[in-house]
Structures are given as C-alpha cells and as structure tokens.
Amino acid sequence: MxxxxxxxxxxxxxxGRSEDTLSFTPLLTVSDVWKLAxxxxxxxxxxxxAVNMDYVNYDFIVSDDDIVAFFPPVTGG
Amino acid sequence: xxxxxxxxxxxxxxxxxxxxxxxxENLGHIGATNIFIGTxxxxxxxxxxxxxxxxxxxxxxxxQLDNIVVEAHAQWQLIDTLIIHRVGTILPxxxxxxxxxxxxxxxDAFDACRYIMEALKSKAPFWxxxxxxxxxxxxxxxxxxxxxxx
Numbered sequence: 267m268x269x270x271x272x273x274x275x276x277x278x279x280x281x282g283r284s285e286d287t288l289s290f291t292p293l294l295t296v297s298d299v300w301k302l303a304x305x306x307x308x309x310x311x312x313x314x315x316a317v318n319m320d321y322v323n324y325d326f327i328v329s330d331d332d333i334v335a336f337f338p339p340v341t342g343g
Numbered sequence: 344x345x346x347x348x349x350x351x352x353x354x355x356x357x358x359x360x361x362x363x364x365x366x367x368e369n370l371g372h373i374g375a376t377n378i379f380i381g382t383x384x385x386x387x388x389x390x391x392x393x394x395x396x397x398x399x400x401x402x403x404x405x406x407q408l409d410n411i412v413v414e415a416h417a418q419w420q421l422i423d424t425l426i427i428h429r430v431g432t433i434l435p436x437x438x439x440x441x442x443x444x445x446x447x448x449x450x451d452a453f454d455a456c457r458y459i460m461e462a463l464k465s466k467a468p469f470w471x472x473x474x475x476x477x478x479x480x481x482x483x484x485x486x487x488x489x490x491x492x493x
Contacts, residue, residue, distance in 0.1 A: 275398050275470035276482040319403035321466070335400060335468075341483040342397065342428065342469025343381050343440050343460060 267291065267330040271303050274337035277313065297324040299334050312339055344412050344424040348404060350431040355380045355441040362425050362443070369422050369445060377452035379442040379460050385435035387483070391476035397430045397439070400468035404428075411462040415444075418458070419451040426459070428469065461489075 271286040278284050286303045294302065296317065300309045315322055316335045328334055345362065359378065363369070385392055412424050425443040433439060442459050446452040464486050471483040 274400055274468065316403060319406045335403070337400070337468060338470065338482070339485050340465065340468050341471045341486055342399070342467050343464045
C-alpha cells in the first residue's frame with residue numbers, strides 16, 4: 267500500500283518538509299502513519315488530520331492511494 | 344452559489360454589485376442581503392502587524408467551503424451565496440473574506456451568514472502568518488472568539 271502524507275503551515279516548517287510518500291503492508295491508522303513518517307516527534311493533540319480532504323479522527327484507517335494531511339488549527343477568515 | 348479563492352486584492356462592494364448584475368434571475372425574489380467582510384487589521388494581540396501571508400490547502404479549502412454552503416442551504420431558505428477569500432500576501436486594510444447571502448427574508452440571511460463565517464473559521468484550511476513591524480514573523484495559532492476581550 268502506498269500513500270502520500272502532506273504537512274501545512276507551522277507544522278510544515280517545524281518538520282522541515284511538505285510531504286512524504288510511504289509504502290507499507292499492514293493496516294495503519296492516521297496516528298500510525300504519523301509515527302511511521304515522524305518516529306521521533308510526538309503527534310500533538312491539537313493537530314488536525316484530513317484524509318482525501320475530509321477531516322478524520324486519529325484512529326481512521328488509511329487505504330491505498332490515500333492522501334493524509336496533518337496541519338495545525340485553521341485560522342482563516 | 345459561487346466560491347472564489349483569489350491571490351489579488353479585491354473590492355467586495357464591486358464584487359457584490361457585479362454578482363447581482365450577473366444574476367438577474369434572482370431579482371424580485373430577494374428581500375434580504377446579508378454581507379460580512381473581514382479586513383486585515385494593523386495590530387493583533389497588542390503587536391503592530393505590517394502584513395501577512397495566508398496559506399491554504401488547495402482543493403480541501405474548496406471542498407470544505409462547498410460542504411458548509413450546502414449545510415447552510417439545507418438549514419435556511421437561501422437564494423444565493425457568494426464567498427471570496429484571499430490567499431497569499433495581504434496588507435492591512437485589505438479585505439480578506441467576503442460572505443454574501445441573498446434570501447427572501449432577513450432571518451435566513453442573518454443566520455446563514457453567521458453560520459457560514461463561523462464554520463469557515465473552524466473548518467476551512469487557511470493559515471495566517473503575520474509579518475510584524477519589528478520584522479519578526481509568527482503564525483496565528485488559534486482564532487479569537489470574535490469579540491473584543493478586555
């Protein structure tokens with residue numbers, strides 16, 4: 267299974283990259299995806315997650331070709 | 344219903360006039376127009392701000408805003424909606440966002456405009472980075488309540 271992971275705003279700056287491509291075989295939640303992509307950084311509770319541009323919870327299980335996005339609280343308007 | 348994410352400064356009053364002229368089918372049915380315009384201040388949290396950069400997640404922004412407008416149409420009797428939001432570099436006094444609602448009655452227009460604006464603030468993936476007068480930069484970490492606090 268292969269997915270793309272995207273990061274935005276302050277999270278993109280603190281991690282130092284805007285996206286990852288991950289390949290793995292077991293079923294993973296978005297929380298697992300974070301740990302795989304960022305093994306030394308804890309996933310802060312205020313970070314929002316979207317899969318294919320819809321908000322999901324941290325226990326959402328990803329599928330092949332999903333785009334998982336992590337970002338800080340939104341501040342538009 | 345129309346949604347525009349734009350990178351250039353815009354005049355919300357001209358946009359509203361242009362939109363109304365482009366939609367003559369709405370005339371006669373409209374009894375209430377409610378407009379919200381959000382404008383960039385030159386201060387935030389007691390610090391002078393000389394500009395900001397608005398980042399967004401292209402595609403998700405449109406998807407979330409579409410969902411919000413569909414929810415508003417399901418909840419209130421609306422004739423039409425127009426949302427315009429800036430991204431990129433923004434200077435003080437420039438409009439950031441326009442939400443315009445047309446309906447037959449004021450209650451629907453007022454309530455839907457407030458709903459769309461508050462939902463946009465909590466769901467649409469935009470992020471502000473402020474450029475301060477002392478040349479520092481900082482990300483805005485959360486939205487305010489929308490009211491002046493002591």
